[in-house]
Amino acid sequence: MxxxxxxxxxxxxxxxxxxxxxxxxxxxxxxxxxxxxxxxxxxxxxxxxxxxxxxxxxxxxxxxxxxxxxxxxDDVVRTPITGLAGLLGDRLGEVGHALARSCELVGSGSIACVYRAVTPDGHEVAVKVRRPGIESVLRRDLAIMCSVAGVLERTPMFRGVPVREIVGQLADSIRGQVDFEREAVELRELHAGVRDEERVLVPQPRPELSTRDVLVMDHVGELDRRQPWQVTREVREGAVLAVLRSVYRMLFLHGLVHCDLHPGNLYFRRDGTVVMVDAGFTTRLGEHARTKFTAFFYCMSLGDGPACADVVLSTTKPRPGADVDGFRCDLAELVEVNSGLSAAEFDLVSFAASLFDLQRRYGLAADPQFVFPILSLLVLEGAVRDMHPEVDFQHEAMPFLTKALMERVVSTDTA
Structure with missing residues (x-):
């Protein structure tokens, strides 16, 4: 190092x-x-x-x-996996050998490679294969990171910053991304979550052909990165609204957050359908975090700055010397200023950056469960803004926010 x-x-x-x-x-x-x-x-x-x-x-x-x-x-490791046929044969037997004979590399990364292949019965599938020995490499790297975090936390520059906690959260997320059995479960849930949106597709996993280090799913074609001018305006706008509805339904009603919907995992096709891939970086919000985030987004859509500040403060951890009153005042002003903007003028990236900057400047440590859904929407906005610049994120969320809050009220009354 x-x-x-x-x-x-x-x-x-x-x-x-x-x-x-x-x-x-x-x-x-x-x-x-x-x-x-x-x-x-x-x-x-x-x-x-x-x-x-x-x-x-x-x-x-x-x-x-x-x-x-x-x-x-982007792809950071462009080398295929050596000994692929032996690896798939060991994990899946004769089916694995058959898949290996037809495998064609379509994507690669630091942890896994993705191949297009054909099953013995003629079905085209995508095969995600974990790189051999990656778990031991990750254990070593994560141990180094945790040790460095412990040292940094004792230095004057990072005093009061929960460095080890942050690194621990990162480490947990990284460990989860090498467990393909877990990813298959999340992929199944994403597939079920978009079922009501005809325009949104998520590949169906094939559990009978999947293991902890091999994930087989239905292959979805035409995953080219379309530019806005390559798709008609009507198709583009309809596709973006379908994506937003799917993401809001999963987030506010089910607490499932896809944190990695960047352009490499979200594809707009000529026929107006959108394909979501890769459920490796998903997280599930606890009931408390989902309720808090829903309340924040709802108050944001109403322009109620003080209420937004109270919600955020209830999810943060003050560091030594934190200025809670200063944060409440500035966040209320930030919300009120942004609530008066038109859909085209409101910039979620700038708003979230300002929100996080206020937390940092006033000495508040953000709850990661509260941060993940905001980051999810930030990444998503970057992927869809070019396709539909006028989209109103707040307006499109309102039906799902209202339903989620009503369900919460009903469940509380019933309890």
């Missing part, structure tokens, strides 16, 4: 110094992003996954750092 950081640090310093010379261009933001992506890849797969998760945590890191880490959402 020291060698990687020292070498990469020297490279970054040289590039930035070169850009400051007469006639050079100031590309410090781009240089930082390239450097971060390179360093993280060299450190190992656990660091790659942690950086991918942190890339949206503008409540913890400066925006320019988050932009640099966001590069890691």
């Amino acid at each position: 020291a060698a990687v950081l020292a070498r990469s640090g020297a490279i970054l310093g040289w590039r930035i110094a070169r850009s400051r010379l007469p006639g050079g261009r100031d590309r410090s933001d781009g240089e930082l992003g390239e450097w971060l992506a390179q360093v993280v890849c060299e450190l190992g797969p656990a660091f790659v996954k942690a950086a991918q998760l942190l890339s949206a945590r503008v409540d913890l890191l400066p925006p320019r750092v988050c932009r640099g880490l966001a590069r890691l959402h």
Whole structure:
């Protein structure tokens, strides 16, 4: 780790110094992003996954750092798995050997590769295969990360910041992403959750062909990244609304959060359908967190700033020296200012960045269960804004918010 950081640090310093010379261009933001992506890849797969998760945590890191880490959402390891036929044969027997003969690499990452294949009975499937030995590598990397976190937490710069807790949350999420049996369950739930939206498709897992390190699912074709001008406006807008309804239904009514709906996992097709893939980074909100987030979003849609501040404060942990009154005042103002904007003017990214920045500046540690759904919507907004810039996130959420709150009231009265 020291060698990687020292070498990469020297490279970054040289590039930035070169850009400051007469006639050079100031590309410090781009240089930082390239450097971060390179360093993280060299450190190992656990660091790659942690950086991918942190890339949206503008409540913890400066925006320019988050932009640099966001590069890691693309394929970062482009090598196929060696010995694939033997691995699939060991896990799935003759069916595995048959799948291996038809496998074609379509995607790769630090933890797994995805292949297109054909089953012996002629069905086209997608086969997600975990890289051999990745669990032991992750255990080593995560142990290093936890040790470093313990040291950082005792330094003056990070005093009062729950570094170990943050790293522990990241580690739990990373461990969950290597368990394909868990992902198959989440994929089944996502598939069921979009059943009411004809335009939204989630591949159906094939549990009889899946194991802890091999996930087989129905193959969905035409997963090209469409640009807005390649699809008619009517088709684009209808598809975006269908995605939003599906995400809101899962989030507010079932507490299921897909935290990774970036353009690499959300595909708009020419026929107006949308395909969601990869349930590796999903989380389930507890009843308390789901109720709090629903109440926050509802109060936000009404422009009730003080109520939003009270909801957020009930989910945070004050650090030493926290200014609760200052946070309440500024958050109320932030909500009230944004509630008067038109749909085209409201920017969820800017709002969430301001919300997280207020928590950081006033000494409040965000509850990760409250953060995950906001991050989910942030990632989703980035994927759909180009397709439907006028979409009103708050307005489209209202039917699901109202239903969720009414169900909560009924269940409380019944209890």
